[in-house]
Amino acid sequence: MDALECIHTRRSVRKFTEEPVSREHIMEILDAGRWAPSGQNNQPWRFVIVSSDGSREGLSGLTKYGNIIKSAPVSIAVFIDRDSMYNDTKDHQSIGACLQNMLLAAHAVGLGAVWLGEILKSAEKVRQLLGLDDNLELMAVLAVGHPASSKHVSQRMELDELLIKDV
Amino acid sequence: MDALECIHTRRSVRKFTEEPVSREHIMEILDAGRWAPSGQNNQPWRFVIVSSDGSREGLSGLTKYGNIIKSAPVSIAVFIDRDSMYNDTKDHQSIGACLQNMLLAAHAVGLGAVWLGEILKSAEKVRQLLGLDDNLELMAVLAVGHPASSKHVSQRMELDELLIKDV
Numbered sequence: 001m002d003a004l005e006c007i008h009t010r011r012s013v014r015k016f017t018e019e020p021v022s023r024e025h026i027m028e029i030l031d032a033g034r035w036a037p038s039g040q041n042n043q044p045w046r047f048v049i050v051s052s053d054g055s056r057e058g059l060s061g062l063t064k065y066g067n068i069i070k071s072a073p074v075s076i077a078v079f080i081d082r083d084s085m086y087n088d089t090k091d092h093q094s095i096g097a098c099l100q101n102m103l104l105a106a107h108a109v110g111l112g113a114v115w116l117g118e119i120l121k122s123a124e125k126v127r128q129l130l131g132l133d134d135n136l137e138l139m140a141v142l143a144v145g146h147p148a149s150s151k152h153v154s155q156r157m158e159l160d161e162l163l164i165k166d167v
Numbered sequence: 168m169d170a171l172e173c174i175h176t177r178r179s180v181r182k183f184t185e186e187p188v189s190r191e192h193i194m195e196i197l198d199a200g201r202w203a204p205s206g207q208n209n210q211p212w213r214f215v216i217v218s219s220d221g222s223r224e225g226l227s228g229l230t231k232y233g234n235i236i237k238s239a240p241v242s243i244a245v246f247i248d249r250d251s252m253y254n255d256t257k258d259h260q261s262i263g264a265c266l267q268n269m270l271l272a273a274h275a276v277g278l279g280a281v282w283l284g285e286i287l288k289s290a291e292k293v294r295q296l297l298g299l300d301d302n303l304e305l306m307a308v309l310a311v312g313h314p315a316s317s318k319h320v321s322q323r324m325e326l327d328e329l330l331i332k333d334v
Contacts, residue, residue, distance in 0.1 A: 003173035003275035007199045007268050030330065032174045034323050036267060039284045043324050048332045055334040079331070089259050090284045093306065096263025100203060101174050103264075104271070108170035117206045117257045130332055139260070156201050157210050163197065164246070165215045165297055167222040 001108045010104055011152035013112025014068050016145025021051075021074045025109050029076065029144065032105030038094035044084040045098045045139075048077040048130055058129050059141070063119035072143035076102065077126060079136040095139045102142055112147035115140055168275045177270060178319035180279025181235050183312025188218075188241045192276050196243065196311065199272030205261035211251040212265045212306075215244040215297055225296050226308070230286035239310035243269065244293060246303040262306045269309055279314035282307055 030047055038044060050059055051074045059075060060066030069075050078099060085091045099115055106113040119126065123138035197214055205211060217226055218241045226242060227233030236242050245266060252258045266282055273280040286293065290305035 001170045003168045003170045003271055004195070004199065006170035007272060008202055010202070010204075012204065027326065028171070030326055032171065034326060034329060035175055035177070037177075037179065037270065037282055041321070043329075045329065046331050047329055048334065049330065050334055052334055087284075088256075089287070089306075092256050092259035093263030093266065093284075096260030096265075097267035097270075098263075099260065100264035100267045103204065104170055105174060115204055117254075117260075120256070130334065132331060136331065139256075154208070159194065159197055159201060162201060162210075162212060162214055163216065164213045164299060164303065167215065167217055167219055167297065 006104050006108050010107040011154050012114040013147045013152060014114050015148040016071045016073065016112065017148050019146045021111060021144055021146070025111060026074055028109055029102045029105045032101040033098040036094060036098035036101045039090040040086060042084050042086060042091070044080045044091050045095055046079040046081050046136055048079065050075040050077055059126065062122035062125050062129070063116060065116055065118055068114060068116065068143050069141070072145040074144045076142045076144060077130065078139045078142065079132065080139050082135045082137055099140055099142065106144055111144055113142050113144045115142055173271050173275050177274040178321050179281040180314045180319060181281050182315040183238045183240065183279065184315050186313045188278060188311055188313070192278060193241055195276055196269045196272045199268040200265040203261060203265035203268045206257040207253060209251050209253060209258070211247045211258050212262055213246040213248050213303055215246065217242040217244055226293065229289035229292050229296070230283060232283055232285055235281060235283065235310050236308070239312040241311045243309045243311060244297065245306045245309065246299065247306050249302045249304055266307055266309065273311055278311055280309050280311045282309055
């Protein structure tokens with residue numbers, strides 16, 4: 001898929017078919033995240049693949065969007081390694097770049113995905129559920145699968161509302 | 168350019184030729200930023216195009232990487248609209264997704280770009296220089312131009328260092 005087309009046609013996908021996601025595609029998505037830019041190239045992102053019935057069930061209980069996690073064959077929990085951080089704002093931005101690379105890669109290979117942020121209210125419980133060290137802080141969960149529908153509508157503000165000055 | 172190829176081959180470009188960047192390409196880059204995802208679809212990003220000699224000169228004096236801004240025919244200053252925010256961490260992540268879309272779009276159309284974060288130490292001075300309201304907070308500057316070289320090397324950690332668990 002063309003890069004600009006990928007950026008423009010990517011939408012949040014919240015319902016998935018039961019078709020499994022191949023290991024190859026999961027790795028393709030993580031590999032895209034890995035190539036995001038970060039301040040001082042500190043690469044603070046860390047990944048957990050959540051795909052077994054038991055772990056998806058556990059994760060789904062920690063967000064009001066649990067039905068999305070249950071519907072998705074795979075979720076990718078994205079953490080930040082606090083020991084790698086140097087600036088909260090910039091490190092959180094880098095995580096966003098990493099997440100966006102992964103969303104674009106999922107769309108590019110024909111999968112659908114959604115970025116779940118509400119689950120951050122349960123960040124500590126997610127860390128404990130997954131048995132992770134306390135230097136790892138949850139940043140987002142991406143639910144990934146084959147889209148159950150091809151109709152995903154979204155809106156954006158027009159460029160003239162966003163372009164404040166041209167100097 | 169293929170989307171995955173774009174993600175994998177994008178590198179920070181810090182030296183540019185004197186060839187101007189077309190208006191069409193600048194708008195293509197901003198349009199890519201516009202289609203980033205954001206929590207509650209709040210789209211907190213706002214843009215300022217900096218391309219005149221005077222404004223580039225002024226901006227270049229506010230960072231130790233001023234030579235990059237001077238070398239680039241165009242810089243895009245990216246702000247967050249504080250009045251649109253709902254959660255610092257998630258909003259900063261969304262800005263990162265927006266910045267990454269713009270970096271990928273620049274690469275896709277054959278331009279080079281670099282994400283400048285060090286200038287955030289002068290965020291308030293940049294806001295004043297550009298005469299912006301105080302609800303706008305600088306998040307990053309992207310310097311954009313035609314790459315002066317095609318050799319840009321970067322390194323990333325291997326996936327097995329980043330994939331903490333697979334459950």
